[in-house]
Amino acid sequence: MIHNLAAGQQVFTSNVFLITGDRTVLVDPGNEFDVVxxxxxxxDELDAVVLTHTHPDHIGNTAAVVEAFDVDVWGYDPGHELVDHAIADGETVQLGDHAFRALHTPGHKNDHLCFYAAEPRILIAGDLVFANGSFGRTDLEEGNREWLVESIEYVLDAIDExxxxxxxxxxxxxxxxxxDHVAHAAKAARMY
Structure with a gap:
């Protein structure tokens, strides 16, 4: 089960996904609200925190979650102060009841990951793509439009229609x- 704990929050935060099941994981702790x-x-317990990337709106609440639940943090860049364990491109990560394949998708930020589970056909896209064909910003530090387009195409090749x-x-x-939303994002990112 996937719950968005940031739904309804009126602060500068990302979505915060609590994925329950065999391995209860919090994807992106969010920012500027008390998520605990x-x-x-x-x-009552978490097995891990997993980061799609380390922009402040996605990680601001990380320390509070780690303190409250005594959990490790997983992400692409083990050199980041919050990341305890690295997740490599192509690695399998258990989120809830399903095995998700990690997809390294730079362009919005160098350490960006998406997660795709083929069995239930679920994509956790972070800030790579959004509803209605929108796509992540490339005007921030580490942003790169060419890489973003390549990352969206990489995800399109990995996921099921x-x-x-x-x-x-x-x-x-x-x-x-x-x-279709992911495909439209690929087209829009190439055009604009």
Whole structure:
């Protein structure tokens, strides 16, 4: 089960996905709101924190979550002060009840990861792509439009056209034709 704990928050934060099941994981702790009580409404313990990338709106609450639940943090860049364990491109990561393949997707930020589970056809896209064909910013430090386009195409090649769920770093999740939203983002990123 995937819960967006940031839904309804009126602060500068990313979406915060609590994925429950065999391995209860928090994807992107968010920023500027007290996420710990939100987590405790659903679970008593966490097995891990996983980061899509290390922009402040995605990681601001990390220290509070680590302190409250005594968990390690996983991300692409083990050199980052918050990351305890590296996740490599192509590595399999257990989130909830499913095995997700990590996809290194730079362009928005160098340490950006997406996660795709082929069995339930779920994509956790971070800030690579969003609903309605939107795509991540490239005007911030480490942003690179050419890499972003390549990363979106990499994800398109990895996912199934029957994608069932798209969970993004900001805005709504998509459950109706989510593959089309990713394909439109690829086209838009190439054009603009």
């Amino acid at each position: 009580p939100e987590i405790r409404e659903h679970v 029957e994608l069932a769920e798209l969970h993004t770093g900001h805005g709504p999740s998509v459950t109706r034709d989510p593959y």
